[in-house]
Amino acid sequence: MVCAAEDVESGKTGLEDVRFVHNAVPEISKSKIDVTAEFLGRRFTTPVFIAGMTGGHGKTTAVNAALSEAAEQLGIGIGVGSQRAAIEHPEQVESFSIVRERAPSAFVVANIGATQVKEYDLEIIERVIEMVDADALAIHLNFLQEAVQPEGNTNAEGCLDAIKSLSESLQVPIIAKETGAGISREAAAELKKAGASAIDVGGAGGTSWARVETYRAQTDPLLERLGGLYSSWGIPTAISIVESLILPVIGTGGIRHGLHVAKSIALGASLCSIGLPLLKLAFKGPKYVINEITAITEELKVAMFLTGCATLADLKRCPLIITGEAKEILQQRGFNVTELQIRR
Numbered sequence: 051m052v053c054a055a056e057d058v059e060s061g062k063t064g065l066e067d068v069r070f071v072h073n074a075v076p077e078i079s080k081s082k083i084d085v086t087a088e089f090l091g092r093r094f095t096t097p098v099f100i101a102g103m104t105g106g107h108g109k110t111t112a113v114n115a116a117l118s119e120a121a122e123q124l125g126i127g128i129g130v131g132s133q134r135a136a137i138e139h140p141e142q143v144e145s146f147s148i149v150r151e152r153a154p155s156a157f158v159v160a161n162i163g164a165t166q167v168k169e170y171d172l173e174i175i176e177r178v179i180e181m182v183d184a185d186a187l188a189i190h191l192n193f194l195q196e197a198v199q200p201e202g203n204t205n206a207e208g209c210l211d212a213i214k215s216l217s218e219s220l221q222v223p224i225i226a227k228e229t230g231a232g233i234s235r236e237a238a239a240e241l242k243k244a245g246a247s248a249i250d251v252g253g254a255g256g257t258s259w260a261r262v263e264t265y266r267a268q269t270d271p272l273l274e275r276l277g278g279l280y281s282s283w284g285i286p287t288a289i290s291i292v293e294s295l296i297l298p299v300i301g302t303g304g305i306r307h308g309l310h311v312a313k314s315i316a317l318g319a320s321l322c323s324i325g326l327p328l329l330k331l332a333f334k335g336p337k338y339v340i341n342e343i344t345a346i347t348e349e350l351k352v353a354m355f356l357t358g359c360a361t362l363a364d365l366k367r368c369p370l371i372i373t374g375e376a377k378e379i380l381q382q383r384g385f386n387v388t389e390l391q392i393r394r
């Protein structure tokens with residue numbers, strides 16, 4: 051698998067330009083810090099979510115089993131990868147349904163592309179949700195990837211209308227989800243109008259589908275050029291979190307440690323989702339995924355301790371310093387960065 055073997059991360063999330071102000075007298079006990087998070091009416095033991103990534107062919111059943119066992123033991127949420135594969139090849143259903151089997155009490159998010167929402171009727175989408183007994187449906191937006199891959203579907207017409215009519219009939223909330231190029235304030239407003247209940251920003255800075263495609267496209271010079279040119283395209287995760295706050299937000303894209311989680315929550319995210327690093331660990335087994343998320347939660351608690359924040363709500367009010375490119379981008383996009391620092 052290209053993602054597991056090659057360097058497919060684009061690097062700059064914008065979080066490198068976000069800093070906390072150290073508090074020399076935090077006046078709280080680290081042992082009393084509460085990292086429980088709330089999102090779409092559910093509570094989670096830590097604001098870390100396992101990003102929707104896989105399902106479909108053979109080996110992915112074991113990977114999804116490891117990820118979902120970790121989610122169940124930790125008391126966190128988990129997404130699955132696009133379920134289009136199972137709709138087109140019913141023999142692949144088990145690689146997805148294993149997630150609900152192994153995580154009977156977890157918040158599980160089903161996954162389908164915006165272009166499939168246009169094609170499929172309601173009965174098929176309901177099957178997607180039932181397959182994992184989902185608590186929410188992620189509709190993924192991946193037009194960067196579609197534009198740089200050989201078989202890509204680059205007809206994005208009518209997606210918003212299709213999401214809107216689906217949202218009017220669906221029993222579970224819709225999470226509009228980018229996959230590495232981020233969501234702008236304008237797109238977030240359109241998605242809210244179309245009935246989305248939350249946004250997973252899938253910002254630039256983590257796994258880059260343009261980079262993945264350059265590895266896959268090595269026999270096609272044009273696709274290799276496109277993948278290279280667009281490998282850093284998109285709205286960095288930190289910026290996209292701020293842009294999307296019109297709805298509850300999952301901060302995703304290049305989240306690699308607890309300080310990234312702390313900064314994302316301080317910018318306004320409700321949860322942070324992690325993809326590629328957890329996928330790599332899932333090949334080794336659930337214990338490795340659990341250890342990683344436990345370590346990330348510990349790192350988050352240290353940031354909270356050193357800023358005197360006893361809860362995630364405190365963290366959202368904590369002063370932040372935003373410098374460099376992130377500050378410039380936010381200012382050019384019309385955000386008052388000083389206000390961002392004192393908003394909390």
Ligand SMILES: Cc1cc2nc3c(=O)[nH]c(=O)nc-3n(C[C@H](O)[C@H](O)[C@H](O)COP(=O)(O)O)c2cc1C
Binds near residue numbers: 190
């Ligand atoms: C191998 C792999 C497969 C993925 N497949 C999907 C998918 O089917 N549907 C989707 O919405 N996102 C998919 N994603 C995107 C992730 O959910 C996430 O947005 C992205 O990996 C950014 O997070 P990261 O930088 O922590 O990896 C996939 C990511 C990876 C690494």
